[in-house]
Amino acid sequence: MLLEVRNLISGYGKLKVLFNVNLDVEEKEITVVVGPNGAGKTTLLNSIMGIATIYDGAVYYNGSKISGMPTHKISRLGIAYLPQMGNVFTELTVNENLRLASYLLDKAEVKDRMDEVLSLFPVLDKFINRKAGTLSGGERRMLAIAMALMRRPKIILLDEITTDLAPIIAKKVLNQIIDLRDKLGLTILIVEQLAKIALELGDQAYLLVSGTMRYSGKALELLRHPDFSELYLGIKKI
Amino acid sequence: MLPSIAIAKAVAYADSIALMAAGITLIYMCTRTFNFAHASFVTWGLYVVYAMTMLQGGSPYYYLPLAFLFVGVLGVAVYMLVIGPLMRRGASPTTLMMTTLGVDLVLLSTIQMFADFLTRTYRLYARRVVLEVYDFNTLGIPGITYVSLIIVVVLIAAIHWFMVKTKFGTAMRATIENPDLSSVLGINPNVVYIASWFIGGGLAGLGGGIASLAISGDPTIGSRIIVSMFASSIVGGLYSVYGSVLGGLLIGLTEYLGIMLLSTQLGGWILTYRPVIPLIAMAITLLIYPRGLAGINWGKALLRIKSLGGRTWK
Numbered sequence: 001m002l003l004e005v006r007n008l009i010s011g012y013g014k015l016k017v018l019f020n021v022n023l024d025v026e027e028k029e030i031t032v033v034v035g036p037n038g039a040g041k042t043t044l045l046n047s048i049m050g051i052a053t054i055y056d057g058a059v060y061y062n063g064s065k066i067s068g069m070p071t072h073k074i075s076r077l078g079i080a081y082l083p084q085m086g087n088v089f090t091e092l093t094v095n096e097n098l099r100l101a102s103y104l105l106d107k108a109e110v111k112d113r114m115d116e117v118l119s120l121f122p123v124l125d126k127f128i129n130r131k132a133g134t135l136s137g138g139e140r141r142m143l144a145i146a147m148a149l150m151r152r153p154k155i156i157l158l159d160e161i162t163t164d165l166a167p168i169i170a171k172k173v174l175n176q177i178i179d180l181r182d183k184l185g186l187t188i189l190i191v192e193q194l195a196k197i198a199l200e201l202g203d204q205a206y207l208l209v210s211g212t213m214r215y216s217g218k219a220l221e222l223l224r225h226p227d228f229s230e231l232y233l234g235i236k237k238i
Numbered sequence: 239m240l241p242s243i244a245i246a247k248a249v250a251y252a253d254s255i256a257l258m259a260a261g262i263t264l265i266y267m268c269t270r271t272f273n274f275a276h277a278s279f280v281t282w283g284l285y286v287v288y289a290m291t292m293l294q295g296g297s298p299y300y301y302l303p304l305a306f307l308f309v310g311v312l313g314v315a316v317y318m319l320v321i322g323p324l325m326r327r328g329a330s331p332t333t334l335m336m337t338t339l340g341v342d343l344v345l346l347s348t349i350q351m352f353a354d355f356l357t358r359t360y361r362l363y364a365r366r367v368v369l370e371v372y373d374f375n376t377l378g379i380p381g382i383t384y385v386s387l388i389i390v391v392v393l394i395a396a397i398h399w400f401m402v403k404t405k406f407g408t409a410m411r412a413t414i415e416n417p418d419l420s421s422v423l424g425i426n427p428n429v430v431y432i433a434s435w436f437i438g439g440g441l442a443g444l445g446g447g448i449a450s451l452a453i454s455g456d457p458t459i460g461s462r463i464i465v466s467m468f469a470s471s472i473v474g475g476l477y478s479v480y481g482s483v484l485g486g487l488l489i490g491l492t493e494y495l496g497i498m499l500l501s502t503q504l505g506g507w508i509l510t511y512r513p514v515i516p517l518i519a520m521a522i523t524l525l526i527y528p529r530g531l532a533g534i535n536w537g538k539a540l541l542r543i544k545s546l547g548g549r550t551w552k
Contacts, residue, residue: 013328049422051418051422070421070426071418071421071422072420072421072422072424072425072426072427075421075422075423075424076424080422081422083418083419083422086416086418086419087419088419089411089412089415089416089419090415091411091415092408092411092412092415096408096412099405099408100408100409100412100420100423100425101423103405103409103423103424103425104424147423151423151424
């Protein structure tokens with residue numbers, strides 16, 4: 001198991017958002033966490049990354065406990081995170097954003113990685129000296145993914161990657177993620193509100209409602225569950 | 239008309255205020271802390287140059303780098319012992335600002351003690367610092383006018399180069415914009431905050447050192463000019479170091495020359511009201527254009543002025 005979340009109770013300040021949450025992410029698989037708005041999906045990723053406050057429980061990466069570590073140290077272990085909002089530096093150019101994503105690498109390595117990443121997202125090459133704030137929503141999302149890939153992470157955590165994107169672009173971005181898993185052997189943890197699209201591409205799935213896990217199992221099984229809508233809305237429990 | 243010596247001294251004073259304001263802005267941008275302890279930082283810079291000139295001899299200019307280093311380290315100490323721990327506990331910007339007021343009082347006491355120490359141990363009249371006599375003169379203009387101007391230009395160019403061309407500078411700009419995303423990318427924001435307090439403190443120390451050659455000082459000099467520093471930072475735009483330098487030059491010159499002009503017209507009694515000038519500038523900026531000089535779209539503004547010039551009035 002690459003990433004494990006055990007009996008996690010977490011939140012912000014005095015507000016508890018997640019209650020006894022458990023999650024397993026297998027290597028080279030796409031794990032999807034779906035749930036309605038306000039279920040605590042972003043808090044789950046923020047807890048893994050050390051941004052939210054953990055009151056109880058723990059997070060393990062490759063068997064070692066990472067909960068309690070500062071965010072920058074968690075990131076250096078090979079965990080990349082794409083937050084839903086503010087996932088690029090709008091005041092910096094595309095070039096600066098990509099270079100910053102490889103902050104800890106030496107110059108020669110940065111050049112190699114940059115070429116590699118730009119070959120995956122050739123559209124970014126055209127805007128290399130433009131400020132990221134001037135890019136469209138889809139282009140920004142691509143830049144954010146490219147930034148995550150610059151460090152060749154072992155696992156990427158994606159928070160609502162399709163938000164604000166037109167359905168065609170959203171599908172394109174998600175297909176690109178499957179390609180990345182296949183090409184680079186990445187492990188991916190996606191948190192998504194667009195349950196149908198996300199479950200279609202996932203291997204394992206979790207359903208998070210009101211801060212508690214209501215389902216864990218195969219993604220397609222959850223999608224085909226006869227009471228999926230009720231489960232999703234928290235009206236029914238398994 | 240004002241004598242050229244007064245204009246020359248006003249330029250040196252404005253340069254020192256510009257450096258102090260740049261420090262305030264940098265610290266605010268990085269750690270959201272409106273640092274009132276800047277008053278004592280500046281005074282410590284002045285006293286480092288004074289004490290070293292008196293005790294070691296030589297030109298006061300030799301000790302300007304030391305003033306930068308000493309107060310830079312003092313800034314780091316304030317961050318690590320007080321501000322950093324509070325930030326980690328989620329203190330609000332108001333709490334941080336009020337805390338720096340307390341820090342300022344503590345530092346002010348240490349300056350008072352240091353001045354007394356200099357008086358008792360070395361028989362120096364440390365409660366009134368005048369270093370103008372140690373300055374050189376070229377073409378009837380004090381050396382500090384030339385040197386301070388060169389320092390401001392070189393330092394701002396160096397800061398620009400550092401922020402745009404170096405990896406750490408880019409990381410600093412990124413952390414200012416989004417500290418959470420920076421840490422997600424593996425950057426330790428704490429290192430960026432420490433650097434900002436070092437550079438910000440250093441700029442205050444250097445400003446204080448320059449002020450020691452431009453105006454007469456005492457242990458409370460920082461508290462008296464803190465209004466000018468904050469006014470410069472606000473007039474320049476709180477989110478731009480370059481704007482704060484521009485604001486500093488504007489406030490420093492207006493305050494120094496304005497009060498001189500007023501006193502020749504209205505009498506010496508007006509000199510007491512000198513801090514009112516930066517206060518008015520600050521109030522006008524906050525009322526009319528809170529984003530300050532750096533927030534103005536100069537291209538658009540110039541076009542507007544041009545279009546006004548081309549208009550024919552009936």
